[in-house]
Amino acid sequence: xxxxxxxxxxxxxxxxxxxxxxxxxxxxxxxxxxxxxxxxxxxxxxxxxxxxxxxxxxxxxxxxxxxxxxxxxxxxxxxxxxxxxxxxxxxxxxxxxxxxxxxxxxxxxxxxxxxxxxxxxxxxxxxxxxxxxxxxxxxxxxxxxxxxxxxxxxxxxxxxxxxxxxxxxxxxxxxxxxxxxxxxxxxxxxxxxxxxxxxxxxxxxxxxxxxxxxxxxxxxxxxxxxxxxxxxxxxxxxxxxxxxxxxxxxxxxxxxxxxxxxxxxxxxxxxxxxxxxxxxxxxxxxxxxxxxxxxxxxxxxxxxxxxxxxxxxxxxxxxxxxxxxxxxxxxxxxxxxxxxxxxxxxxxxxxxxxxxxxxxxxxxxxxxxxxxxxxxxxxxxxxxxxxxxxxxxxxxxxxxxxxxxxxxxxxxxxxxxxxxxxxxxxxxxxxxxx
Amino acid sequence: xxxxxxxxxxxxxxxxxxxxxxxxxxxxxxxxxxxxxxxxxxxxxxxxxxxxxxxxxxxxxxxxxxxxxxxxxxxxxxxxxxxxxxxxxxxxxxxxxxxxxxxxxxxxxxxxxxxxxxxxxxxxxxxxxxxxxxxxxxxxxxxxxxxxxxxxxxxxxxxxxxxxxxxxxxxxxxxxxxxxxxxxxxxxxxxxxxxxxxxxxxxxxxxxxxxxxxxxxxxxxxxxxxxxxxxxxxxxxxxxxxxxxxxxxxxxxxxxxxxxxxxxxxxxxxxxxxxxxxxxxxxxxxxxxxxxxxxxxxxxxxxxxxxxxxxxxxxxxxxxxxxxxxxxxxxxxxxxxxxxxxxxxxxxxxxxxxxxxxxxxxxxxxxxxxxxxxxxxxxxxxxxxxxxxxxxxxxxxxxxxxxxxxxxxxxxxxxxxxxxxxxxxxxxxxxxxx
Numbered sequence: 131x132x133x134x135x136x137x138x139x140x141x142x143x144x145x146x147x148x149x150x151x152x153x154x155x156x157x158x159x160x161x162x163x164x165x166x167x168x169x170x171x172x173x174x175x176x177x178x179x180x181x182x183x184x185x186x187x188x189x190x191x192x193x194x195x196x197x198x199x200x201x202x203x204x205x206x207x208x209x210x211x212x213x214x215x216x217x218x219x220x221x222x223x224x225x226x227x228x229x230x231x232x233x234x235x236x237x238x239x240x241x242x243x244x245x246x247x248x249x250x251x252x253x254x255x256x257x258x259x260x261x262x263x264x265x266x267x268x269x270x271x272x273x274x275x276x277x278x279x280x281x282x283x284x285x286x287x288x289x290x291x292x293x294x295x296x297x298x299x300x301x302x303x304x305x306x307x308x309x310x311x312x313x314x315x316x317x318x319x320x321x322x323x324x325x326x327x328x329x330x331x332x333x334x335x336x337x338x339x340x341x342x343x344x345x346x347x348x349x350x351x352x353x354x355x356x357x358x359x360x361x362x363x364x365x366x367x368x369x370x371x372x373x374x375x376x377x378x379x380x381x382x383x384x385x386x387x388x389x390x391x392x393x394x395x396x397x398x399x400x401x402x403x404x405x406x407x408x409x410x411x412x413x414x415x416x417x418x419x420x421x422x423x424x425x426x427x428x429x430x431x432x433x434x435x436x437x438x439x440x441x442x443x444x445x446x447x448x449x450x451x452x453x454x455x456x457x458x459x460x461x462x463x464x465x466x467x468x469x470x471x472x473x474x475x476x477x478x479x480x481x482x483x484x485x486x487x488x489x490x491x492x493x494x495x496x497x498x499x500x501x502x503x504x505x506x507x508x509x510x511x512x513x514x515x516x517x518x519x520x521x522x523x524x525x526x527x528x529x530x531x532x533x534x535x536x537x538x539x540x541x542x543x544x545x546x547x548x549x550x551x552x553x554x555x556x557x558x559x560x561x562x563x564x
Numbered sequence: 565x566x567x568x569x570x571x572x573x574x575x576x577x578x579x580x581x582x583x584x585x586x587x588x589x590x591x592x593x594x595x596x597x598x599x600x601x602x603x604x605x606x607x608x609x610x611x612x613x614x615x616x617x618x619x620x621x622x623x624x625x626x627x628x629x630x631x632x633x634x635x636x637x638x639x640x641x642x643x644x645x646x647x648x649x650x651x652x653x654x655x656x657x658x659x660x661x662x663x664x665x666x667x668x669x670x671x672x673x674x675x676x677x678x679x680x681x682x683x684x685x686x687x688x689x690x691x692x693x694x695x696x697x698x699x700x701x702x703x704x705x706x707x708x709x710x711x712x713x714x715x716x717x718x719x720x721x722x723x724x725x726x727x728x729x730x731x732x733x734x735x736x737x738x739x740x741x742x743x744x745x746x747x748x749x750x751x752x753x754x755x756x757x758x759x760x761x762x763x764x765x766x767x768x769x770x771x772x773x774x775x776x777x778x779x780x781x782x783x784x785x786x787x788x789x790x791x792x793x794x795x796x797x798x799x800x801x802x803x804x805x806x807x808x809x810x811x812x813x814x815x816x817x818x819x820x821x822x823x824x825x826x827x828x829x830x831x832x833x834x835x836x837x838x839x840x841x842x843x844x845x846x847x848x849x850x851x852x853x854x855x856x857x858x859x860x861x862x863x864x865x866x867x868x869x870x871x872x873x874x875x876x877x878x879x880x881x882x883x884x885x886x887x888x889x890x891x892x893x894x895x896x897x898x899x900x901x902x903x904x905x906x907x908x909x910x911x912x913x914x915x916x917x918x919x920x921x922x923x924x925x926x927x928x929x930x931x932x933x934x935x936x937x938x939x940x941x942x943x944x945x946x947x948x949x950x951x952x953x954x955x956x957x958x959x960x961x962x963x964x965x966x967x968x969x970x971x972x973x974x975x976x977x978x979x980x981x982x983x984x985x986x987x988x989x990x991x992x993x994x995x996x997x998x
Binding site: 134146166167169172173174177178181182185195196198199200201202203204205206208237238240241244248250267270271273274275378382383384385386387394395396397406413415416417418419420421422423424425428 | 568580600601603606607608611612615616619629630632633634635636637638639640642671672674675678682684701704705707708709812816817818819820821828829830831840847849850851852853854855856857858859862
């Protein structure tokens with residue numbers, strides 16, 4: 131019998147498995163854990179509509195029935211069928227003006243992260259800096275490739291250029307090469323913070339000064355209410371930004387279509403040059419060969435239906451998610467007014483969009499606490515420690531509002547506050563309980 | 565301006581790019597290069613039919629409209645939605661009887677290769693052995709992960725157990741751990757050889773004796789005429805075989821759905837155990853998160869339409885490809901009868917199925933020869949050197965018959981023989997030309 135030893139322990143899936151197990155064990159608990167989009171915006175038949183729209187588009191572009199059949203059925207170009215449609219969409223929707231050749235279509239933003247890390251990190255002295263707490267997808271891809279990760283802790287209000295610069299200088303002083311800095315500038319997962327305009331400019335200046343790239347991942351921009359700040363990529367005059375894209379929130383997750391914009395010039399050994407996107411394409415040929423044509427067709431159809439304006443396609447979703455976030459903040463404020471939360475030592479941030487907010491509590495938060503919260507209080511959330519590549523986050527909780535109804539948010543917040551009150555009370559010496 | 569140095573040089577895509585460029589430059593040349601399925605079996609509308617059949621199946625299984633919507637639209641299980649349907653198909657079609665839990669659905673067999681290598685290869689002393697010449701996907705995945713590859717050269721009739729054993733012993737003697745042996749047992753890409761029954765049993769004995777796994781990749785079995793030999797996996801009584809699966813030839817390439825059967829037991833540090841498939845699932849969460857639901861739906865619909873019998877679905881294709889291969893062999897034999905080919909020093913094998921045959925020629929074959937062949941003789945093929953991880957193949961040519969009409973095969977063979985005659989003649993001293 132072939133018996134193997136050792137195991138692959140990966141926080142990405144361990145976290146998901148643990149949360150799934152808790153959710154399964156306590157089916158009546160209200161869960162602020164999943165960062166999924168709300169199902170209600172989907173309609174099964176739309177998938178067929180999108181595919182047909184893309185096929186019609188190919189015909190309008192002059193494709194014969196046989197050409198169209200080949201496009202759908204055969205191996206496709208590794209960099210993607212719909213690069214031009216994506217580039218057009220980025221131009222009208224995000225002020226990102228890049229040639230189609232700088233776009234690589236990927237199986238979700240996850241594959242894009244893997245490709246970029248594989249292309250940029252060449253040896254053990256190369257370092258990926260990440261804003262921390264951090265999306266588990268990027269740290270997972272780094273672990274798969276044995277990439278050294280240096281977390282840069284967010285402050286209460288998010289990104290700090292000074293802290294990033296200090297981390298970069300420290301890495302350089304230790305003989306290492308900071309190659310890239312990964313950040314979700316808008317409504318970050320997990321913390322919910324948004325990087326201000328000044329910080330965006332300062333980040334680009336730092337990237338230029340210290341010769342690293344910025345990996346911009348911003349999946350919540352177009353499903354958030356109001357006008358977002360402009361992307362790092364649209365401000366990028368020196369090709370310092372690699373923009374990672376996902377259609378999981380703006381079209382749907384099951385399509386698994388993402389992309390990367392990589393218009394950086396790479397010098398060949400023989401004096402020529404090519405785009406970083408071409409290197410990513412080569413690496414992609416060793417990961418998935420190409421992104422499923424059928425998935426690309428669905429996403430292309432969705433984009434073509436709104437002339438590339440995902441913001442328009444998602445106007446209703448942005449409003450819905452904005453309402454959910456505001457309702458959550460209103461409920462928290464009502465149940466833990468300023469004086470009470472200060473007495474307890476509890477605080478939270480107030481995101482203007484996105485799926486997540488973060489709460490700080492006076493007690494240490496771990497998986498045991500989560501089990502207690504689910505069992506005794508009927509409410510589930512994610513310990514922030516799951517998102518820290520280092521040791522931080524012991525007092526943090528991530529709360530997701532994206533797929534709950536207003537009634538669930540109201541009842542869930544009531545339960546959460548009871549849990550937080552009880553745990554905080556347990557910290558206080560007997561006789562001093564409020 | 566961000567300017568990067570160095571490049572990612574990958575034979576996989578370099579080969580494809582070079583062949584694409586040649587094909588583009590000589591549009592009138594007949595090409596024996598592409599290993600694609602024949603387009604004529606596809607019909608655009610079938611994609612929609614397959615999706616609807618899968619959705620109907622979900623409804624028959626008791627799924628509500630909302631459940632079905634969620635299945636199609638949301639993030640799905642990392643190991644796949646259609647593991648059970650695949651396991652059922654393997655049981656009826658391939659005599660592979662494994663639980664659904666041992667199946668992981670992947671974005672083509674390419675992703676499966678990456679996952680398996682990442683799970684099995686733990687350090688610089690671990691070695692992947694490959695039958696050589698070798699499919700470029702496995703060597704590409706190995707290169708991406710910096711995995712040490714040891715080629716085991718095929719003999720004229722294919723796999724040699726004695727040569728594999730010698731290579732394994734040599735690796736062990738050098739302090740390394742042979743972890744796995746990759747092979748395409750049926751109608752191999754690129755050589756077209758098929759492993760005999762005795763060799764299949766001997767390979768499994770070697771795997772047991774020397775404690776390595778066999779990575780069985782066999783995408784051409786069910787698109788070949790006649791009854792195939794049984795798979796290594798179906799003969800595998802000691803869980804030594806990891807079976808890699810692809811639907812690119814049996815359903816269609818654009819779906820990008822493959823799978824891996826990994827029922828090996830892995831011991832945890834804490835004394836428990838789990839299936840290797842669970843480790844592959846964890847790694848997959850860092851590569852693509854999950855295989856697109858829409859692609860899985862298409863493949864599931866195709867499988868459900870024939871009760872899992874891919875052999876039945878592909879009866880027409882198998883016959884078509886068999887005819888093409890026989891026609892190619894007939895044409896070669898007619899234009900280079902035994903005496904003539906022996907005088908020239910030319911030979912080829914006679915595959916009974918699959919997409920490829922290999923030809924040996926007396927002159928050295930390289931990209932320059934290919935350009936000459938395309939320009940002066942109007943015929944394109946692939947130098948076998950592209951498929952050798954080591955230095956072999958300098959006199960080999962891969963010929964693909966899968967997507968040519970009988971007329972193209974006839975004319976293409978005539979051109980190929982003219983090229984081979986001319987190159988061989990150029991080798992002979994003046995005055996001795998036949």
